[in-house]
Amino acid sequence: MKIEKLKLKNFRGFRDEVEVKFDNLTALVGKNDIGKSTLLEALDIFFNDTDAINKIDKTDLNVDARNCAEKDQEISIAVCFSDLPEQIVIDATNKTNLKAEYLLNKDGELEIVKKYKNGSSSAKIFIRAMHPTNPSCNNLMQMKDADLRRIIASNNIDCDNKSVNAVMRSTIWQYFDNKEGLQLDTAEIEVATKGGDTKSIWEKLQTYLPLYSLFQSDRKNTDGDSEVQDPLKEAVKEILTDNTLQQKLNEVAATVEAKLKDVANRTLGVCL
Secondary structure (H helix, E strand, O other), rough: OOOEEEEEOOOOOOOOOEEEEEEOOOOOOOOOOOOHHHHHHHHHHHHHHHOHHHHHHHEOOOOHOOOHHHOOOOOEEEEEOOOOOEEEEEEEEEOOOOOOOOOOOOOEEEEEEEEOOOOOOOOOEEEEEEEOOOOOOOOOOHHOOHHHHHHHHHOOOOOOOOOOHHHHHHHHHHHHHOOOOOOOOEEEEEEEOOOHHHHHHHHHHHHHOOOOOOOOOOOOOOOOOHHHHHHHHHHHHHOOOHHHHHHHHHHHHHHHHHHHHHHHHHHHHHHH
16 A cells, blocks of 8 residues: 555644645655654654654643643544555455445545544544445444344345345445435544454554654664664565465475484484
């Protein structure tokens, strides 16, 4: 996936939501203390959580927000992505896609929002999307299979497969779309929760997120820094999962094992 936009609210000097767009090459130019580093560190917090170089804390909450109503004392860091996976598997081996699940925003992007209450290091995670708001079918993502089957039965909806949640959701949405409309509007669907398929969706999406490393020019960088080590570890991990390379490594391991056994047998023979 590719980063398209960053949206910040109540984070350090950014009180109202600010949106920054990214391209293949993006340069941030401005005076000192205007917020350039804040943007980059917000991305570091979003992608790396507690492993971020500058971890989020209560002092990151905007000063004006601290003095406002409690409901507004929340840091919001959102990132919009393009180049999305064509299909994802969220229950068993059944495939679906983000568009079919109404999980894309008005620009056709995947918008993931992390919210930190009072600067807490623990974030609630949402997908902000053009999602059905019709009360009859507005929270299907949070429902389990039994709940979906109950809606199908109570409305006498014809469904081909009642064992696959993605199929049931699609059937229900189509039924209410034809009957009274889905009333699509911007909504925030909480993910990483235990209910429904939202936890599975978030677990799968995390595997597609790009790696983000922040290198700070105002301090000494070494090969042992996490921002250097982590991308290298991920690169090595990806290389080692290559089937062709894995086969070659297995052949090398078998050859080494055979040679060791031969040496051991000959050594035992001489000793005897």
